[in-house]
């Protein structure tokens with residue numbers, strides 16, 4: 001596979017170069033970083049914008065069982081859709097462990113058959129990390145001692161006036177309302193349950209916690225960004241630019257069941273949300289290209305868009321301040337490895353969690369691409385406010401980038417389906433399909449400083465998987481269900497060197 005892939009990449013790179021197109025193609029599998037635990041030997045490094053980033057291997061693994069019930073009585077699930085470390089909780093203990101609280105945000109509830117009337121919610125989970133750097137293979141049970149997770153509480157989310165949010169497929173539109181200038185949000189058709197109130201419907205995939213307790217979430221349906229109070233009340237809504245809004249025959253249409261004519265593809269909204277706290281810049285990125293940019297086919301959907309808003313004065317105005325094209329990695333068949341989370345580091349550099357859909361709960365047992373990569377927008381063209389905001393002017397028609405635009409530089413970094421690393425924690429890739437198979441749908445990232453004076457740029461990189469609420473004995477909206485399999489909510493922790501991070505940001 002690697003030789004053929006390498007050749008294909010060379011041909012592709014050469015032909016694009018001839019066309020004068022700037023390309024940043026991730027290394028083929030054979031040249032990709034093979035991660036080795038720092039204790040086990042050489043760490044793996046990559047260079048981007050003259051800085052060296054190091055993958056020191058996996059140091060923790062933990063899970064919340066697929067049938068664990070939260071305080072409402074529902075099975076906890078989907079929690080790896082978005083995670084963040086609660087400000088002020090990260091602590092280095094004297095015995096070499098670390099502890100803190102993770103805030104996790106599920107997407108839209110158990111929806112194997114169809115989207116349901118799931119009220120959006122976030123949970124808090126206490127954790128203790130006891131980093132493991134040995135080479136001896138831990139058993140699956142022993143590995144779970146390296147990252148112990150304990151459920152704490154759940155906060156349900158409401159829109160204005162105490163109305164519950166929903167997870168139903170959006171099949172209606174609410175016009176803009178006073179105090180919510182950018183609102184043209186999606187509502188499920190009435191009536192729902194026993195109320196005649198329209199319900200804002202959310203499929204949440206991104207989470208940013210603010211120091212004042214309020215928080216931002218990003219969603220796939222709109223795709224919109226919402227700010228919530230710590231009590232779970234909607235404060236404000238950010239509507240994305242025109243190029244992203246889903247339209248059918250020119251009209252807004254938020255359904256996730258079919259692709260629109262232009263704008264974000266169905267179920268390919270704002271998977272990624274992150275903040276630069278030093279400049280109060282909030283970034284969101286689409287999972288893959290808009291429809292007009294080639295997003296209706298995995299063979300042409302690699303050129304996704306990243307957006308930036310200034311949120312310094314969130315209650316006054318939230319101006320869009322930047323928009324860039326990010327080239328996602330390709331599989332050996334030339335299909336886009338979609339991006340499920342980004343994390344701002346500093347100096348225009350971000351982490352990007354891009355992957356296939358294979359693994360526990362996925363399409364196949366054998367996962368070929370699950371990575372936390374790096375990209376830089378330092379040299380990329382800012383296309384904000386250009387003709388590309390008009391859906392009639394694609395930035396990458398049929399997946400070919402417009403010559404006037406330089407995309408971000410994207411490089412391969414942490415491969416977390418590396419068998420050596422998985423094996424150290426009792427996990428595996430490929431057959432058999434059992435609880436020790438790595439989950440399919442990893443969708444979130446969080447960072448915390450190691451606090452090692454010898455390595456001041458070292459961070460723990462937390463990753464979590466969305467298990468789609470798959471349990472053989474689950475409960476959804478109070479009703480028992482059997483999804484035919486048990487997919488635990490898996491978490492992994494890596495140790496990495498990230499020289500571009502502004503000290504004190506995490």
Ligand SMILES: *[C@@H]1O[C@H](CO)[C@@H](O)[C@H](O)[C@H]1NC(C)=O
Pocket residue numbers: 049050378
């Ligand atoms: C990297 O270093 C070279 C040589 O010092 C310099 O010309 C270039 O601007 C640097 N690039 C970045 C992105 O800092």
Ligand SMILES: *[C@@H]1O[C@H](CO)[C@@H](O)[C@H](O)[C@H]1NC(C)=O
Pocket residue numbers: 093094095096097099128
């Ligand atoms: C280490 O200290 C923390 C915090 O006091 C505690 O929760 C944890 O159980 C301790 N772990 C071990 C292995 O002693």
Ligand SMILES: *[C@@H]1O[C@H](CO)[C@@H](O)[C@H](O)[C@H]1NC(C)=O
Pocket residue numbers: 160161
């Ligand atoms: C919320 O309540 C206020 C005041 O009671 C009312 O003016 C407004 O229309 C309500 N909003 C919604 C979305 O129902």
Ligand SMILES: *[C@@H]1O[C@H](CO)[C@@H](O)[C@H](O)[C@H]1NC(C)=O
Pocket residue numbers: 363364365431432433434
């Ligand atoms: C996954 O592994 C199981 C054995 O545990 C096997 O029965 C199944 O066919 C495999 N799935 C695929 C898609 O190959």
